[in-house]
Structures are given as structure tokens and as C-alpha cells.
Amino acid sequence: MKKQRLVLAGNGMAGIRCIEEILKLNRQRFEIVIFGSEPHPNYNRILLSSVLQGEASLDDITLNSKDWYDKHGIILYTGETVIQIDTDQQRVITDRKRTLSYDKLIVATGSSPHILPIPGADKEGVYGFRTIEDCQALMSMAEHYQKAAVIGAGLLGLEAAVGLQHLGMDVSVIHHSAGIMQKQLDQMASRLLQTELERKGLTFLLEKDTVSISGTSRADGICFKDGSSLKADLIVMAAGVRPNIQLAVSAGIAVNRGIIVNDYMQTSEPNVYAVGECAEHNGTVYGLAAPLYEQGKALAKHICGVPCERYQGAAPSAALKIAGIDVWSAGKVHEDECTTSIKIYDEQTGIYKNALFEDDKLAGVILFGDTRDKQRFLDSLLKQRDISIVKKQIIEPEKASTLFESMPSSETICQCNSVTKGAIENAMHTKGLTTVEEIKHCTKASGSCGGCKPLVEDLLRYMTSSEYTEPGGTPSFCGCTDFTEDDIIAELQRKPFSSLEEAMSQLGWKTKNGCPKCGPAIQYYLEMLQPGFVQLELPAEDSCILIPQMYGGCTNAEQLRNIANIIEAYNIPDISITHGQRLKLSGIRPEDLPNIKKELKMPVCSNEHRRTLQSVNACTCGQNRSIQQLAAQIERHLEMLSMPAYISISLSCETDCTDAAIQDFGAIQTQAGWDIYIGGVRGTHARSGALFCVTDNADSTADMIKGLIQYYRETAHYLESVHQWIDRLGIVHIREVLFEEDLRTHLLESLQTDFSLIQNPPIQAGAHKKG
Template sequence: MVKKLVIVGNGMAGIKCVEEILELEPGQFQITIFGAEPRPGYNRVLLSKMLQDKSSFEHIVTHDWAWYEENGVRLYAGERVCNIDIAARTVETETGIKEPYDILILATGSLPFIPPIPGAQKQGVIAFRDASDCETMAEYAKTYEKATVIGGGLLGLEAAQGLLNLGMEVEVVHNAQYLMNRQLDRTAAALLQRELQQQGMRFHLAKKTVNIMGRNRVRGLVFSDGNRLETDLVVLAVGIRPNTELAEDSGLKVNHAIVVDDYMRTNIPGIYAVGECAEHRGISYGLVAPLYEQCKVLAKVICGRETAPYEGSIPYAQLKVAGMHVFSAGDIREERNETAVMEYDGIRGTYKKVMMRNHAVTGAILFGDTAESNSLLGMVRRGAPTAELTSQDRGVSRAEEEAAKLPEEETVCACNSVSKGAILRAITIDKLKTVEEVKNRTKASASCGGCRPLVAALVKNASSPSAIAGAVAAPAVQEVVPVCGCTHYDHDSLKTAMVTARCQTPVEVVTRLGWTRQQGCELCRPAVLYYLESLGLRDRSASGQLVGDVAIQATAQRSGEWVSASLRFTGLMDLNGESQLFSESFQIGGEAFAEAAWLKKRLSAVWGSRTLPAPIAVAVCPGPEYPRGVLVHDIGLSRSPAGWEVYAGGHADHPVRQGRLIGVEENAEEAVLMATACLQMYRYNARYGEKMWEWIERTDVLVLRESVLDATLRSGLAGNQRDYNADRGTG
């Protein structure tokens, strides 16, 4: 039975949850989203872009109307949920729409904080929080000239930048002694202020507004020191507060925000909270990256997947403020920390400061050049020793140096969770040449833009002559990574050596190939046993074993990679009961459904008990009326008007990979032969633990396609399986 999942909130956190759930379990939930704004999903980080010349709301949309329809998500836009009936498990909107739920996610976000200043309700006083506020500011700019922003934090500076773009005179009033005082120190703030003043902003620091003048609409501000400032428009950007009214009215536990545990669960079973409205271990986060980290955990919880608990996030901001790159992470307070490193370049306008406590890195600030942000963030998260801060000048820019030494699994774009490896694969496979092409392909730098220098460095490094030459010569100079510490062989050379040395047992592998540990380890034991099996080397009658078959088998199964049943089927063919299978068949044609059932049975008989480098997921679809994610499985077989389409190399989890079309066969028996040939090539040639999509990307799908489309070679591949030949007479 499909569960009903309701999300209250169509903001960045709510949609991210849906994206993660769709990647993990497409089709498992009937998803409904309620959004208070009459708009599709958009990026709030880019609100100021709406106020730039020739820009509009469409430029910041992340999920257009078509996305909801294509993914089977029902969106109630412009519908504010006002009540949760916990007993009946329903939500109700202000217009009377009721929707039942099995699982409810509250992603209600936050509201602008309106300070208790007399006159704050006058006409011409607005907040800066959503797209409607931007539209209001644009309308005022058509009539009025002078605008004042109260708030010198990130949000206030973004609003001020937008008003400048609209052609207004802009004053910024801030109650602290320097800008962005929660993220920057005085030096970085002074650099930022200087740049903004050159753009035309004027600042009034350490000022407290005590009154907003004007009879019906705003005419000016009065400060606590008695000074006044004339203005036509006041934009309040002094902070946000979690939107918890719905939760409070419904009986959920609320402190500063909705209280959740390490799995984003509230005190009411079946109800979760995520994003700015959630409070985890006493903290509610207002930045994108922590919200996305919460969404990943919550999606796995809802989909029934194992996941590590969410243990909180290191607060950091990697931003582009009015054209200047700014990064801040961790604890930067001088009263609690010492300065480990400080670098200031007045000519280039760059600044770096790293804080430490007890010789461990605790915080960092970068201004102007944020190329080191990822490595510094990693140090802050680990509490790395300050000795790691030493660097060498290699004659390249700092961005290029950081890009080169960043591990491939490290995240480059925190807003969209894009790793260095994903960017490099896109650059290589799609032959990307510019940052814009990378952004369009991967979404890296598409949000706040703070990672753009690092993305640019990756593009430059990947396209440099040395990188190209290295890529061409990669097979000859590639670093050999041993299977484990017991041997100097990597996976490929180990297989060759086992064949050359005619090893038939694990003991022979150890003695003939010079293992350093006679008992092996948890990494090599299952790999050795697998290669003996898959290469047809193993003498089953031999008694000599590495540590005994039982121990090897147990180790392999614990690893989660090699198991006796490596094939599993998903989707339609998992329906229980023959009667249900064939009652469904009348809707799509009995012949197609019977073929699908036979195909699944045949593949199960052939491969259900055979070992493979990694577990394989197979989707069998008897027709377009029953889409079952064929393109996001290792092997996908789909009935079409031309016959059976065979796909290979799909992957539903992150990073998502679309299966490649291998070929089309007229009947199910030939489709089984093609799928079998694909699996046999994978079994022979892949490295132990290497997933099918990884093997195809490493070796090139053309090699696989040309091999299995050759009728003679395909028959040979299929005929080499004793289990397959024995099964051909059954059905």
C-alpha cells in the first residue's frame, strides 16, 4: 500500500526532502506539498537577483511547475495549513482543504523578525524575506528615491544591494559596530564596508532606531542619540524567527523552534520537522548546508534506510555578498580563541584569519579569495591540529592549489551537495570548458555562488595541458592501489597473477603471490574467494583454505558487498501472488505480462545464486503503463513496441546515474541472453566491490555494447555459464 506523505512547506528544505526521498524510493509515497506562497520552488539565497536589471522570478526558480507533475508530486500553492488533527492524521488549510497523511513533515521555515520599533506598521515599512517582498521593493523604486535598510547582516546587505540595482539611494543602519558581526571580525568587515561604499551604499553603525517617523507612511528614522535620517522606504532585515505557530497550536513540543531528535522526529509519532523551523540539540540553523544535511538523514529515516544520526552542523557560510566572496566557519570569537594565522593583502583586498584553541583549529574567515574554504572547513570540523595550516607555494594560484589537493569525495558546492568527483566527471565526460557549463550540468555554484572560484580552478586544472596529457597517459602512470596491506597487487593485477600462477585455492594465492599475512584480512579474503569463483579457477575438491570456507563466507557477507544471492528484483515483478500478477495483466496485455514474468523467472534461475562483484538490482517492466525505474537500476528490461529494451548501469542512490541502452531484442528469450551477457562481462571484468555503474563508467559503455551485440560473442558469454545451460530446458 502506497503511504501518504504530506509536506507543509514548499521552501528549500521541504523540496530537498522530497528530492532525496524520490531518489531513494521513487513510487513508494503519494506525495502532497502545501506551500503558503502561490509559487513553485525557488532559491531564497538568490532573492536579490530578482532586483537586478533584466532579472525576474524565473531566474531563481529551482523547481518549475512541470517538475511537480513529472515527479507525481501534488502541490497546493498558495494554501496555508492552519490545523493538524493528530488523532485523525489530517491537515487542513485556511480555505478548508483537508488532506490525510501517514507521514507528515513540517518544513514551515521562518518568518522575518519585526523589531518592536514604534511606527513599524506604517506604509512603506516592509520586510525582506520572500519573492513578494522583492516585488514590493521594485514597485516602490518606481516612485521613490531614498531607501534605508535596518540590519547590517547578510540579509540586510543583500537587500541593500538589490535596492542599489533598482536605482535607489541606499542607507544601511546597523546596531553593531561593524557589518556581519556574527560572521566576520573587524578587519574583514572593514574590507567589506569599503567595497560596498564604493558601490554607493552609506552606513550608520552602532545606531539604534527608536522611532519610525511619518503620519501614515514612513518619512524617516529617529536614533537613540537623537539624530534623524530621512527616507522613503524602510526595509527590515534584522533577523528571522522559526515559524512554529502551526506546531504550537497542534500540541507539538516547541522551545525556540520545533524540538526534534537526531532523526528529525518530533514528540508526536509520524510527524517530523526539518529546516529553519526545527530545533536540534537546542540549535536552529538558518543556513542552507545544515538544512540539506538534515534532509538527507530524514529522507533515509522515512524510506526505512539505515542512516547515521544527525549530530548537528558546524555553522559556516560560503557566500557572495554584493560581488565579494566571503567565507566564515566555526567559532571566530576572539574572547574564546587565539589567532593561529592572519594574512592581509591590501592591494588585492584579500584577508585570511584562522582561530585556534589548545592548538586545534576552531574557526576561519576568508574575504576576497575563498579558495581555501573547503580545506579550512574540514579542519574546523575535525578540530585539526594547527600544524596542518602550513602550506607551500607551488607557483599556482591558491584556488588551483586547493582544487588539486581536495579529495574527490569532498563537497565543493554545499548548497547543492556537489562533490569534486562529480564535477570532474562532468568536465571529462561532457567535455565542459567553462564554469557556466559546469553550473548548468551539476548545479555547482548555481545557488549562492560562494564556491565559484573553486569550480573555476577545477575547470582550469582539468583543461590544462599537463592534466590532459596525464589523462591520456593515465593507464601507464596510474597509481597502483593495493587490494589491502597484505599484498602489493591491485585488483586488476591480482586477477592476472592468479590466472598466471594457476591458483586454485586461497592458500595457493597466499603462498604463490607472496602475501605478507598468511591469514589475510577482511579486505582480501572475500576478494580472493570471489576471483577464484568468477574466473573459474577454484578447485572445489581441494581442502586447503585460507581460514576455511565458512570464515571466508562470513567475512564476505559481513562486508555487505559479496553475498550468495547477488540479484534482487524491484518494482512490478515484486508483487506477491500469481493471481495478482495475472489479474494486473489484463490492463496491459496478457502476453506482455506473461513474458515479463517468464523473463524474471529465467534470470532468477540463472543468476539468483551466483556471485557478482557487488549486489545487482534488476527492474523488469512489461510496458510503459508500469514505469518501474528501469533507467535507475543496474539492469533494466522494458517491453516496448519494438521488443524488449535492455539497459545497464543505472543507479538510484546518490550519485544518480541513468542506465545506458545496450540494445533491443524482439523476444524475451533474446533479452535474457543479452542481459546475461552483460552480467557475465561485468562478472569477469569488474573489480571486487565495484558497482556496475562504476565499472561501465571506468571501461566505457561502447565496449560492453559492441560485445553483447555481437551474436557470436554474446552466445559465447551466455554459453560459458554452466548454470545457464542447465536451466535452458526449464521455464
């Protein structure tokens, strides 16, 4: 099939991350052409201030070398800008008069420094701080001039000011507000930060409005609205950025502050997407790496035709990248009549913490002087944790050893690149990593905004200390491989292996046929990724079990009479009633099994190794058959489908039945409709599940339960129980997926496809036939 042409306008971080995600999903789908205005491959713009401060070199911040583009067959035009989009003809025109057609176009033009519209702003010696060229110019200027002024005391302005001060310049910071970083910090944190920066040698001129820049052809100072002035040889404008939307405006694409996109990053024009700082989603333009990378993931999946959840936006967070000063905030930072707060200030250590709550749920955090717990607070913010939990976190911070010992492997260390603690552990164990720089190159942790670098350093220090205890076994999925479970799934997605043996061989399994842990897991993932994948031959059993299928727990005299005759004819020794309201025939001789199945004239559940739905329990209270009918309907659509783990489903009435509330999936019929519960736990530590939603009728209830189960099948790890799955993904996220009609419809279609292929499995060359 001929490849479609994908054109990317912009060679920055957001656009290239999007391309990386597309390559992961389908390397062969697109011919990729990229236009970048700058004469460089992709680099980390966020770390330019670290270069200015002497913490990194220009080589250190390169993300993708020219070899990376060549390796993936990507055509890169550096120093060339797309200046026109013809949406009717689906083509772009560049400033070098190159015309190129596209099937899909991604606009990732980023943003530009806001240059104040004042007299003298165009004079020599006035710079923005956005590109490698800007950084090089500032370093060169510092060799010849002494006095610098930075207009703007936000993140970028302060980082630039410290960088210029590091280069030996006398630096003044001008800001129109009474406090620095006023959008990210409260008054207390702002004052503490200003004091620390003044100790480093910076001078602050607050509540100053710049009206002009003095000098002839070259700037020599700044004039303020109050009549005062300041001498300066070098002036840096850091008064915010503006999304680059001119390309979209000229093409008739809808814009506001940025290019307006939907939840899949589509613009108002067909086949045109936008991502990064030029895009506006639900009225917000993001400038941080983590949300922009999440946008890229959503775009990549949509453009590749892969089912995905919608991009839902992100909580704003900010970290100041100045050596020796730890400042971080996320979410809401200013108190109002709707908030309460917990504040701690240790004057001796200079540590300040402020947690804001709305309705006793965490709404925002400010950390100054000690930001090691920021990942835990961000996790609490995203999960809307209760004040009682956060209060303990803020009052009793854990030391690194305790923190990492209790931290699950699935917890994210680097938000920008979605790198977990387990991924870093695995990389260190399998590849012998010993430095933060090696971890960054291997896993990308701390490779974007750099805000997680202290946490990575702490984890490295902990893992190389005597306090570290290696997890049982190895950090990989099992002893047969060095891959983690997520690594295995990613590898199986990349290549459609035709058999379990081929997958293990190609992935370098240490044991030829795997083990009881990894073999069934790989088999399950192959089934899920390749619907209809033929099962492995099952080992012979000494005796067999059959459970005649009675949909909804209902049977009749004819079925019972036939079962009784078979029990007597084949001398079946053990008959019992299961907790799922079914008859269980145990101790069947293997040689009798085929004839018994034939004579039963009923579907059966047997003791195969595959985890499938055994039954849907139905309440038998009263004369209303609707519950049994709904149970039968769900069961008929799910039987024999592989599940990550054994699951339980129960339907109840509201009169005196509570069984549905403690199952993996349950529904209780009410006078108004049905209440659906998920994530219940049975056994000695039984607990009720969470109310997931309310439906109007039996059909919508069946669709919601089936959609939930298919999403569980597609996203759960092997042997991961439903309540563990919910804890990992979050019930809010699962609701967002299932409440979206298009996504729910897609899940139901996928479920039907999987069910059809189970009923009529294709014959696959090289695969074992089912026994």
C-alpha cells in the same frame, strides 16, 4: 502494497530537497502532497538578493518547475497554507478549508523576517525581504522613490542594501552594533567590509536603535533612540528572522526557538517531522543551505526505513553574495582566552585572513578579499586539522592549477549539494559543459547559496586551460562506462537488477561483458545491495588452492592426520603455512577438488575470485585461550562474506605482541578489557592503526569488530582499503555510527542476514549459479 500518504507543509528549499532525497531512495513508497503558501513552484530564496542586484533573473532562481512535480506524480497546492494539524486523527487543515489525512507529515514552514515591534512598522513602504513578492515590490518601489533605509547590517541586510543601490536608490544602513556582520566577522574584517561598501555608495549609521517609523499612512522616515532621525521613502527590515512555529505550537508539538527535533528530525509527535529553518536541533536553528540539506538526507533515509547515521549538526559558515566583494567565514570568529590565531593582512591587495585555533586545532576562519581557498579551510575545520597544516595553507595559498591538480576527485566543491570535483569533471567530459551555468544545471554545483561559484569558475578555467592534464583513462569508473563509481552505486540502488548482464545492458555499458575492473566491482555491489545475490560462474583454473579452516588458528591431531593423508593420496605438491596461521595446499588438480573438499570434513577457503576474510590471527602467548576463542567466534560469523578488498584481522595480548595494531582491524587484550585498533598498514611502509575504542569483554569486542566490518562492507568502494575508507569517511563519523547502539544493532542484524544468505543462497531466476 498501498502507498502511504506523505504531506509536506511548506514548498521551500529544505522541504523539497527532502522530497528529492526520498524519491531517490524509494519512488513508490509514498503518495506525496505538498502545500505551499506562495503562488510559485520551489525557488532559491537565498539568491533573491542576486535578483535585486541584477546578477540573476527570477527565472534563474527557479529550482523545480511545475513539470517536475507532475513528472514525479506529486500533488502541489500553491497559494494554500496548512493552518492546523490534528495529530490524533493524523490530518491537516488548510486556509482553504481542505482537510487531508496523512501517514507521515513533514513541517517545513521556514522562517519569517523579524519586523521590529515599534510604532509605524505596519505603515505602507515598510517591507521584509523574504519572498519573490518582496523582491518584486522593492524593484517596483525603486522606480518611484529615491531614499531607502535598511535596518540590519547582517548578510541579508547588506545584500539587500547593495541591491537597492544597484537599482539607483540612495541607501543608508542602520545597525545597532558598532560593527557590521558582527556575528560572522571580527573587528578587522568588519571595518574592511564597511570601507568597501562605502566605496560602493552605501552610508552606515552604526550604534543606532530604531524606536519608531514616522509618516502618516505611508512611512517617510526613521526615529532613533538618541533623538536623531533619518528621512526614507522605502524601509527594509532585515533585523534577522524568526522560525515559523505557530503551526506546531497550536498542535501541541514541543517547541523552543524552533520546532524541537531529534537526530532523525522527528518531533515530539509520532509520524511528524520538521526540517529547515523552522526546526531546532540540539538547541540550534540553522539558516544555511548545506546543514538544511543534510537534515533532509537524514530525514529521508529514516522515513524510508534506510539505515543512516544521525544528523550531527554543522559548523556555521557564511558567505556574502555581493559582486566584487569576497567575504567568507566559518566556525568561531571571535578570540577569547582559549584561542590562538594566525592573521595575515596585505594592505596593498586588501586581503585579510584570520585562522583561530583551540588546542592547536582549527576552530574558525575569516577570509576577506580572497575566498578561493575557503573549501580547503572548511575541510580543515571539519576534520579538526592541526595548526602546522593550516599555517601552510594560510601563508602559502596554492594557485588554482596546483590546487586542483592535487585535489582528489572525492573532495567536495559544493557543500550545499555535495558535488565533488570528480562529478564536475565527469559532467564536463561526458556532456561537453563549457559554462558555470551549464555545470549548475547539470550537477547543482553553485545552485543553492552560490558561495562556491568562484571555485566552480576556477575549476572550469583550469580544466579549459593548457595546464590541465586529463586523469589517466577517463574520469568515469572505467572505459566501459561514462558513469562514476558513485553514479553506478546510485543506479544499482534504484533498480534491483537480476544479473550482471542486465545491469550492464540497462546502464548502457560500451563493452558487452565489461572488463576485469568493472565486472567484479558490479558483482560486489549487486551482492551488497541484494543480499544473497547468486555469484557468477567462475572461470576454470589450471590448478587450485585450498586452505583448511582452523578457527582461531587452532587444530588437533585428527585434523592434521586427515590433512596429511589427503596430501599423500592426491599427490598435492606444495604445502606451506600462511601468515594467517593456516595450512595452504597448492597445486591441486581441478578434477580432484570436489573429493578433497568432501574428505577434509572441514570448512575451506579456496582460490575463488571473491574477496573474503581468509583468517583471524590470534596471539598464542601464554596459556589463556580467550584470544583464540574470540578469534574463532569472529571468524565463524564472517567467513565467506564478500569484502570490498582483502582485509586482515588480528587479536593480541599486551605482553609482547604488536601484530594487532598494524592490521585493518585489530584488538589487544589488556587487564581492563580490549583496545580496538583500525586502519593499520602492513608492508614496507607499515604504520599503526588508530585506537578506535576500548571494550569491557570479549562479546562486546566481537560485536564492535563485526559492526565495523559490516559498515565497511556497506559504505566502502570496491577495492578501497580500510585505511583509505577511514580517511574518506573520517574516524569521528565512524565512531558516531558504531557508538550508537541502535545503529550498531542494525549493522549486526544486517551482517547476520548476509551470512545466512551466503550459507543458504536463494535461487534467482536469470542469475548464473555459482561454480
